[in-house]
Amino acid sequence: MKKNGYVLRGERTQRKILDAGKEIFSEKGYKEATVALIAERAGVGYGTVYAHFRSGKDEVLLLIMEDIMDEFYQVASAAYTPNSKEEAYHFTSGNITQFLELAKVHREWLALFHEAFGQSERILSKWEEISDRFIDRISKNVEIVKAKGLSRNPDYDARIVAGTLYYPGEKFLWKIALGKTTAHPKEIARNIAEVYTNGLFK
Secondary structure (H helix, E strand, O other): OOOOHHHHHHHHHHHHHHHHHHHHHHHHHHHHOOHHHHHHHHOOOHHHHHHHOOOOHHHHHHHHHHHHHHHHHHHHOOOOOOOOHHHHHHHHHHHHHHHHHHHHHOHHHHHHHHHHHOOOHHHHHHHHHHHHHHHHHHHHHHHHHHHOOOEOOOOOOHHHHHHHHHHHHHHHHHHHHOOOOOOOHHHHHHHHHHHHHHHHEO
């Protein structure tokens, strides 16, 4: 169905606000970014921002977060096909490396998200939702390992095991974003993948 002019204008305005939000957040950080600054940069009225983003700057940042984290999720969504512990190690190590390399690419945005966690319950809650999404995806891989009869223990809880992979990766994502590690992503990935696969597989 062809969109009418009103809908198209609304989408263009929303895009202008989102683009302006990216610029303001990048320049000012979370605390100093305001709806007024975003509106001024976008060339729209203060109320127009709220018409498109009801919770103001938080909703703008949430969309930015979702967009960036979708890149990370694409890595986690790669088809899981290993038929041995060795294949699983190489698959997992490669995925973690890609995940952490993306952390380097998006370091400034991740640092801004981290800043926002301490000031916005909604932003923190969104990160917890994102983490759950990763856990759910990794859990499916654990279930595949169990179904193939490759797991060390057939009664492993898939979500708990998934957490043993995700949370170390998340910890180093923040270390990279905040400049608190000099370790190379490949070295981090090798260690996490080795511990994870040796624990999960026979």
